[in-house]
Amino acid sequence: MSIVKELIKSGATSKDIITKTKSYCPLLWSHFHVSASGDVLPCCIGQWELPIGNINNQSFDEIWYGNDFKKLRRALVNDKKVPQCKTCYRKEDSSGFSLRHDAITKFHDGSKNMVLHTQEDGTSEDAKPIYLDIRFSNICNMSCRMCGHFSSSKWFSDAKELSEEHGIHDYTAGGDQPNQEAIIHGVEDSKQLLERLDEYLPYVQEIYFAGGEPLFMEEHYTLLNRMIELGLTDTHIRYSTNLSIMKYKRTRVVDVWKNFKNVYCAGSIDTYGARAENIRKETKWDVIEANMAMLRKEVPHVRIGIAPTIQIMNAYTVCELQQNWVEKGYIDKNNIFWNILQMPQYYNLQIMPFHMKEEVKQIWLDHIDWLGQTDGGPVHDTIKTTIAWMMDGGENEELLTELCKHSEKLDELRGEDTRSTFPELNYIWRKYWNDNTIYST
Numbered sequence: 312m313s314i315v316k317e318l319i320k321s322g323a324t325s326k327d328i329i330t331k332t333k334s335y336c337p338l339l340w341s342h343f344h345v346s347a348s349g350d351v352l353p354c355c356i357g358q359w360e361l362p363i364g365n366i367n368n369q370s371f372d373e374i375w376y377g378n379d380f381k382k383l384r385r386a387l388v389n390d391k392k393v394p395q396c397k398t399c400y401r402k403e404d405s406s407g408f409s410l411r412h413d414a415i416t417k418f419h420d421g422s423k424n425m426v427l428h429t430q431e432d433g434t435s436e437d438a439k440p441i442y443l444d445i446r447f448s449n450i451c452n453m454s455c456r457m458c459g460h461f462s463s464s465k466w467f468s469d470a471k472e473l474s475e476e477h478g479i480h481d482y483t484a485g486g487d488q489p490n491q492e493a494i495i496h497g498v499e500d501s502k503q504l505l506e507r508l509d510e511y512l513p514y515v516q517e518i519y520f521a522g523g524e525p526l527f528m529e530e531h532y533t534l535l536n537r538m539i540e541l542g543l544t545d546t547h548i549r550y551s552t553n554l555s556i557m558k559y560k561r562t563r564v565v566d567v568w569k570n571f572k573n574v575y576c577a578g579s580i581d582t583y584g585a586r587a588e589n590i591r592k593e594t595k596w597d598v599i600e601a602n603m604a605m606l607r608k609e610v611p612h613v614r615i616g617i618a619p620t621i622q623i624m625n626a627y628t629v630c631e632l633q634q635n636w637v638e639k640g641y642i643d644k645n646n647i648f649w650n651i652l653q654m655p656q657y658y659n660l661q662i663m664p665f666h667m668k669e670e671v672k673q674i675w676l677d678h679i680d681w682l683g684q685t686d687g688g689p690v691h692d693t694i695k696t697t698i699a700w701m702m703d704g705g706e707n708e709e710l711l712t713e714l715c716k717h718s719e720k721l722d723e724l725r726g727e728d729t730r731s732t733f734p735e736l737n738y739i740w741r742k743y744w745n746d747n748t749i750y751s752t
């Protein structure tokens with residue numbers, strides 16, 4: 312019998328499963344993820360170049376019950392590694408934690424019968440998408456520096472320019488043959504897909520909306536209105552949102568959220584003020600602050616946290632924002648989760664000079680103390696994991712030069728001045744930017 316089935320039969324807890332497995336992940340039985348290109352992946356961090364199918368060329372049933380899903384389920388029920396999930400294996404090697412662990416904690420209980428009834432060849436007739444994450448399109452109102460056209464329609468003109476003028480394709484949807492339209496419909500026929508999923512909605516435990524910007528997407532409202540019609544208002548609704556848009560056409564999002572008991576918004580807010588406006592272009596910092604104040608007043612039952620993308624650009628200041636927002640009562644000390652940026656590599660913390668890593672590490676350790684978090688606390692662990700990740704790697708001249716080059720090109724296109732906005736990164740600017748101007752802190 313497979314090792315995972317044995318563990319389930321022996322009544323192993325999620326914690327035991329995490330300790331005793333190296334690749335099993337319940338998401339392959341219980342999660343349906345469609346990326347902004349229509350590709351179906353094991354989850355949002357599954358290897359994008361190895362899709363399980365594409366929802367625009369195949370039906371949901373062809374993919375969900377098809378051979379590729381079967382192969383993956385067969386491997387994972389036997390705790391064999393698969394190339395589609397290497398991001399998790401790498402994270403576990405570097406930091407001892409991964410999204411796989413989180414998935415086991417949250418979804419193993421709801422998936423274990425599906426796993427148990429999986430046949431030798433990976434067939435799982437019981438598999439049910441109880442956790443949905445469908446990126447209906449790349450529609451977004453921002454163009455964050457670390458993002459690209461694949462995830463943001465707003466990136467289109469910059470990506471086009473970078474591609475045509477400078478031969479840079481890494482921000483461009485479609486790679487060397489850039490997509491010629493700003494909006495990419497991940498799901499071309501969203502009506503049909505939503506109709507097919509309708510039968511599963513009563514079983515759905517969680518819907519995760521991310522972008523593009525989900526609060527700017529028609530399908531998000533269609534799906535939530537359907538959940539309200541069906542009386543499924545206990546379902547956990549979770550977001551990654553930039554918190555900049557609170558109204559779509561005539562609908563105020565807070566009026567929709569008032570129907571749901573369990574809403575969690577993770578604000579993709581990396582830092583504050585001018586730095587935030589530089590990293591996530593089109594941010595108006597006063598609007599973000601006003602939205603936070605409004606949410607706290609109008610929908611106090613909605614849990615709001617922040618999930619910054621931790622990278623070189625916000626490494627020094629992310630904690631200042633979090634302390635300020637805790638003090639203002641916008642967020643709870645425990646509702647903070649750090650997403651570690653891996654790509655583009657030139658923003659990745661691992662390439663920073665060692666002495667800067669040491670400075671950043673001290674700021675973060677002081678932050679843990681300020682938060683009063685101890686070992687095992689959620690924020691303590693997210694920060695400690697990020698420290699372990701950051702320390703795994705050395706100063707990388709090539710990538711730091713790349714960081715400066717990309718910043719310079721984007722500054723030209725956007726009329727911004729990254730060096731003076733981030734004086735804490737002066738050491739990098741002086742050493743790797745091809746110019747000796749000194750910016751004051």
Ligand code: SF4
Nearest residue numbers: 336353354396399411
């Ligand atoms: S193992 Fe990691 S990459 Fe694979 S499905 Fe689970 S969470 Fe996603």
